[in-house]
Amino acid sequence: MSPHLATSSSLAPCPHLSKARPLLRASCSTPAFAAAPAIEARNLSFSVSTRPPGKLVHILKNCSLCVPPGQLWMLLGPNGCGKSTLLKVLAGLLNPSDGTMHVNRPRSFVFQNPDHQVVMPTVEADVAFGLGKFSLTLNEVRSRVSKALDAVGMLEYSQRPIQTLSGGQKQRVAIAGALAEACKVLLLDELTTFLDENDQIGVIKAVKNSVAGPGEVAALWVTHRLEELKYADGASYMEDGRIVMQGDISSVSKFLKEKQTWYN
Numbered sequence: 001m002s003p004h005l006a007t008s009s010s011l012a013p014c015p016h017l018s019k020a021r022p023l024l025r026a027s028c029s030t031p032a033f034a035a036a037p038a039i040e041a042r043n044l045s046f047s048v049s050t051r052p053p054g055k056l057v058h059i060l061k062n063c064s065l066c067v068p069p070g071q072l073w074m075l076l077g078p079n080g081c082g083k084s085t086l087l088k089v090l091a092g093l094l095n096p097s098d099g100t101m102h103v104n105r106p107r108s109f110v111f112q113n114p115d116h117q118v119v120m121p122t123v124e125a126d127v128a129f130g131l132g133k134f135s136l137t138l139n140e141v142r143s144r145v146s147k148a149l150d151a152v153g154m155l156e157y158s159q160r161p162i163q164t165l166s167g168g169q170k171q172r173v174a175i176a177g178a179l180a181e182a183c184k185v186l187l188l189d190e191l192t193t194f195l196d197e198n199d200q201i202g203v204i205k206a207v208k209n210s211v212a213g214p215g216e217v218a219a220l221w222v223t224h225r226l227e228e229l230k231y232a233d234g235a236s237y238m239e240d241g242r243i244v245m246q247g248d249i250s251s252v253s254k255f256l257k258e259k260q261t262w263y264n
């Protein structure tokens, strides 16, 4: 399942963005995106064919987005609008039916349920788990594990049994595992859904710290929670399979506030 790779570095503006709405600042052709984007999608569509009578269901419709390296972007939208599907397409877990994309490698997908991503008995062993495929010395493994755990604020937990961790701490260990493998893109699917407020903030801060580090990591974070928007560098808002608005946080927040006013 290899995704289509785009060769161009510019993004066409989203065709579904109303001209009356705030400026689309996620276009890779704007000066803010002078660096090559870490994630670039152009007019991605994804459809599935249902069982008899074989109707084609269009889940993603011409989605374009752009995330620069070293930034955290959020993907927002109501239930069922296609956020997780878009993330899975970007992760290479689903093949788009149309459109092109480029995602820096290695890329890591972190799932919603914290218990689905930790596999080893201790924190340190879990973060080191994926490093077996590289030819690293023991010292190199230790160094990568320590740096990754430090980035997510979990260094002091390195010897802890995994089952003693909270959900958010498990998420942070999963992110550390990706960082230890020098991942360039983190695709994060509603990580905070099952977490209490403390754990939620701990995970967001861990992701912020990961993208702020020297590795030029980019993160795309799917969420329902508007209060998480303030931690992001930018956001895309989806409805019914389309990205209808994207840009910096103040533009997206203003757009969402106006939208609430329209509905109330």
Ligand SMILES: Nc1ncnc2c1ncn2[C@@H]1O[C@H](COP(=O)(O)OP(=O)(O)OP(=O)(O)O)[C@@H](O)[C@H]1O
Pocket: 048, 057, 059, 077, 078, 079, 080, 081, 082, 083, 084, 085, 086, 224
């Ligand atoms: N394999 C599939 N076959 C049919 N419909 C699907 C399939 N996968 C997803 N869908 C539908 O596509 C839509 C988008 O699903 P998706 O999980 O991407 O939305 P979402 O925005 O992440 O939702 P939520 O916020 O509730 O997690 C939903 O209506 C879902 O039922």
